Amino acid sequence: MDKDSESLSEPPAPLPIRRLEESLINRIAAGEIIHRPASALKELIENCLDAGSTSIRVTVKDGGLKLLQIQDNGCGIRKSDLPILAERFTTSKLSNFSDLSRISTYGFRGEALASMSHVSHLSVVTKTRSETCAYRAQYSDGKLVPAQPGQAAEPKPCAGNDGTTITIExxxxxxxxxxSALRNTSEEYSRILDVLTKYAIHNPKISFAGSSAPDLSTTASSTIPQAIRMLYGQSIQKDLLEATTSSGDDQKKPESWTSEAYFTNANYQSKKTIFLLFINHRLVESSRIKRALEGVYNGILPKGAFPFIYLSLEIDPRSVDVNVHPTKKEVHFLNEEDITMKICDALQEKLAEKSQSRTFEYQTLLTGGTLESDDRSNGKKRKGKERDLDSDDLDEDKQQGPSRQQPKKVYSHHKVRTSLADRTLDSMFPVLNSSHIAPDKQKSSIPSTPSTQLTSRYKEIKESECFLTSVKSLRKALVKGKHKALTEILEKHTFVGIVDTNRCLSLLQYSTKLYLVNHGAFAEELFYQLGLRQFGDFSRLKLDPPPPLKKLVEIAVEAEAISEETELTKPQIVDRIVNILQTRRDMLAEYFSLNISPDGLVQNLPLLLRDYTPNLDKLPHFLMRLGPQVNWTSETECFDAFLRELAYFYVPGPVAGEPSLGLSSSPSPSTSTKTEATRTKEEEESDKAERWQIQHILFPAMRRYMLAPKSLLDVDVVQVADLPDLYKVFERC
Structure with missing residues (x-):
């Protein structure tokens, strides 16, 4: 091995350990205490409160980076204490370590002013009541420095009021x-204002004011609700509730505590949670307590709405550890979970008491329109059905006086039909009077109502209470898969007419757009969601006389083509399906109201939507599919597949044709190829009744209950026209 490789394999020589310079140590420590101007202000406000101030005035320039000044009328600082005022670990609050266990003041470590002097130009003007004048002192790196070069560093006498003025430049x-990370001065100013607002609310007997920008001003004789109203707006006060609670034990015990809370009821909604937490009058943060209190409102406020909560918690100092964070932003205390639980219970009880007094504010808007002249322009309050602005309205406004503002002109291609009484496709063709229609026997529940009836008279379908995890997960999946734009179209659509019942096509209008939709696919999704909504609490559709289950399954199996892969004969398939349903008839009756008697008679079917009766010709096909298409061994898959099959059974339209057991919403070839000339009178009457159900029952139910999934956008919704685009085409012509 050569020398170069040996030198590469040798570990590096250890670097010497050196003592950091005092100035570097202090700047590092200052960064832990003073994160931004708002944290410096928090420390200064706490010093003012410790000094017994009744008036605090704050001056800010450039978000506190250029200037941050706070003035109070407290007890002041003695001249003899000024030389060590900005040194680290100098304090009047502690004398030994045991004092930490009963500390009741804000500041106690003596690091705030020292940290400020290391990262800014700090000056102090202070006067005690016993002294004849005030004294000014300037500090840098924790030491007194002269105001001008060549002068002495000692505090200089000057004019001043009782109290202390601290200036940070x-x-x-x-x-x-x-x-460089704090260049956004407006954001820093907002943080400063937030800190000042919270302390002003918690200390209503102390006046707070801002001199540079009077965004905050409170009087010294207000209460906490009055301070909340002044600083957060008058609208919040009428929705404010109060709750006080305590440990109930001897207040001399270390475990004793009391709390006072002001919080909003269900009428108030904010874009984010406004949470003010004071523990032993110290402004702190606690994500655990915040989440617990937000949980109280989960079932009260809608999604995206948040409350206002002010909580003041007083605990025996022996149970609180305030020395866990450099800026004292967090504290730890004993029995935190139990205390939080009791406070949440108190808030929940108070909210429950006031639940009956909930009020709502509402306004009427034109659905999707761009009409610029609203009710406020002409001073008329409209109730009931919306109507378009016409010439009579203009004449009425003229008669009321010339000072009335004239409504702006609305162009024709921006007008939106908002009344369901306007003409539909059906009204353009001659139709029989409903009194001449003999409804089909299987659809005798359809009332013989004139075609001009607008809505179905059915009761509100409430969501059943269910504790099954599988059902809860299926309901959450519906909410999660909701397509917002398509759901809004369904909620605010205007029904135009049915294009083709065999192909399940209908026209809807939303705003100035016209959509062609597959109402069969939409109805299938609607009935699935209604089934999931009413799980375990279905109404019943009684079959009289009850047909035999085996006979129905035989009819469906005979119409099916048996796959070559199976070794079972048709009678064996029938017996197997009947056996599956018979062995599970208790579960079917309890969860789905599908009642099958012990001797095999189908007595009741689940009724998903009042005034709507499914085509009972599909019943054999529905019962047959429950055998092979439902996974009876998995709870979630079983419930989901059963409700899908039930929804398909409820879909309007003709009976499925000869194809296999696969789900298909397309009509049979024999039905789709029938001409108008070959249709019998009975078929025409049946078609008329079906159209009535689609228009007056299905689409109103979709408007009210359906959460449209994104999957419907792929092939079941097509925009066929847009009024502004049509006007452009006509202009070119």
Whole structure:
């Protein structure tokens, strides 16, 4: 081995350990205490409160980086203490280590002013009540420095009021890396304002004010709710609740505690949680307590809405460790989980008491329109059905006075039909009066209602209470797979008409757009979601007389082509399917209201939607598919597959044709090739009844209950027209 390789394999020589310079040590320590101007202000406010101040005035320039000044009327600082004021570990709060266990003041380590003097130009003007004048002192790196070169560094007498004024200039001037990271002065100012706001709310008997920008001003005689109203707006006060709780034990014990909370009810909604936490009057943060309190509102506020919570917790100092964070941002205390749980219970109980007084504010908007003249422009409050603005409205406005603002012109290609009473496709063709229609016997539940009826009269379908993990996971999957834009189209659509019942095509209008949709695919998804929504609590569709299960399955199996891969005969397949359903009839009855008697009679079917009766010609096919298509060994897959098959059974349209057991929403060839001339009167009446159900029952139910999945966009929705685009085409012509 040569010398070069030997030298490469040798470990490097150890570097000598040196003692860091005192200035470097202090700057490193200063970076742990003073992160940004807001953290410096927090330390200064706490010093003012420790000094017994009743008035605090803050001046800020360039987000606190150029200037940060705080003035109070507290007890002041003695002249003899000024020389060591900015040295590290100098304090009037502690004398020995045992004092930490009963500390009740904000500052106690003596590092705040020292840290500020190492990263800024620090000056102090202070006066005690016993002294005849105030004294000014300037500091750098923890030591007194002269105000001008050649002068003495001792404090100079000057004019001043009782109390202390601390001025920090050019913060982080000697730490360019930290300074470059804080160039956004508006953000730093917002943080300063946030700290000042929180202390102003917790100390309503102390007046807070800002001199450079009066964004915050409180009086010294207010209460906490009044301070919240002044600083967070008047709207929050009417939704504010109060709850106090305590340990209930002897307050002299170390485990004793009391809490006071002000929080909003269900009417208030914020874009993010506003959480103010004070422990023993110290502003701190606790992600665990915050998450626990937010959990109280999970079932109260909608998704994306958050509450306002102010919590003041007073605990025996012997149970609190305040010396766990350099900036005292966090504290630890005993029995944290138990205390948090009791506070959450108190908030939940108070919210439950006020749940009956919830109010709602609402306004009526044109669905998807661009109409610029609203109710506020003409001073009229409209209730009930929306109507378009016409010439009569203009004349009425003129009569009311010339000062009324005239509504702006709305171009024709931006007008949106908003009334369901307007003409549909069906109204353009002559139709029979509903009194002349004899509904099909299997659809006798359809009321003989005129074609102008707009909505189906069915009760609200509430989500059943279910504790099965499988059902909960399926419901969560529906919410997670929701396509926001398509769901909004369904919620706010206007039904135009049915294009083709055999091909399951309908037209919908949303805003100025016209969509061609496969109502069969949409109905299948709707019935699946309704089945999942009502799991275990279905209404029943009674079959009278009840048909035999085996006979129904035989009819379906006879119509199917048997695969060459199976060795079973058709009678054996029938027996196997019947046996599967008979052995599970208790489960089918309990969860799905599909009642099969011990002697094999189908007594009841689940009713998914009131006023809607499925085509019972599909019943044999539905019962047959439950055998091979449902995985009865897996709970989640079983429930999901059963509800899918049930939804397919409910889909409007003709009976499935000859193809295999695969799911298909396409009509049979024999049905689709029928001409109008060969259709019987009974078939025409059946088609009429089916169209009525699609328009007046299915689509209103989709508007109310359906969370449209993204999969429907692939082949089941097509935009066929857009009014502004059509006007452009006409203009070119």
């Amino acid at each position: 050019n913060l982080f001037y000697n730490t360019p890396t930290r300074l």
